Amino acid sequence: MIITEKDGALILEGVKCLELPLTLDCGQAFRWKEQEDGSWSGAAMNKFLNIKKDGEGRFILKTTLEDFNSVWRNYFDFDRDYEAICEKIKQDSLVASTVDKYYGIRILNQDPWEALVSFVISQQNNIKRIKGIINRLCDGYGEEICEGWHAFPSAERLSELSVEDFEAIGAGYRGKYLKKLADDAASGIINLDDIKNMSLKDAKSALLGIYGVGVKVADCALLFGFQFLECFPLDVWMKRVMEFYPNGLPECFKGYEGIAQQYLFHWARNNLNKGTAKIKD
């Protein structure tokens, strides 16, 4: 990857396996919005970013080199060889056809707090509604980081809200989970920095101790917020996909189960009928 600065933006050349619509709008992050010029705007780690892919496959990022190196380089996992990982998981035939069709999905390294809260909201919910709830949460309670864009609100800020405040933004019955999560994270009863330094086994059991966090939400938080690429979250779509793997996951996924999962999740949502494991006509 070659990075050059030009006109207050960064130009990235040689980035492989990154399609912005696939990666930013595949149900792992909920705050990215496509702009009229085809670029994508969003916020993470208290920073705003606009990113666009040009006709020559270069990426133009409206950000500073400092923010790129401290935030976005890791967020997009630019230093990981996704091309090689895709080749490995393509030893499985269903993943092979899926990667060929939807090449360019990467797993983002999101902020643990944002990922955990987002996936508590995600339970028994659909992606469109999840986005709406999270956007109202950020617009209402996150600090403005540039015009019209708000950071994801901190645990301290969210601990000031009531259950009713969470319900008022559409969180429904998850409001009580969010209230307790915010209170416990603000007071230090839950310490995500500690969890980030744990083994997968310990991190998972710590997350499962949180009110409103079960196996699926924990796996999503671990994969998208704690950089455990071996997690393989099983939601309703992935349970349908598992009917195609009666003998369990193939060996070639080893270590990158989460990446294979995200391709299969995208395949399922686009190629299976709702409520069943039947492939669309």
Place this chain on the structure above:
DNA sequence: GTCCAGGCATGCA
């Protein structure tokens, strides 16, 4: 009107 969505807590056996 019914079904569904990146599920979980609770009660009960």
Place this chain on the structure above:
DNA sequence: TGCATGCATGGA
């Protein structure tokens, strides 16, 4: 340990 049930909301 496993299974049944209730839960908020809005789009299809």
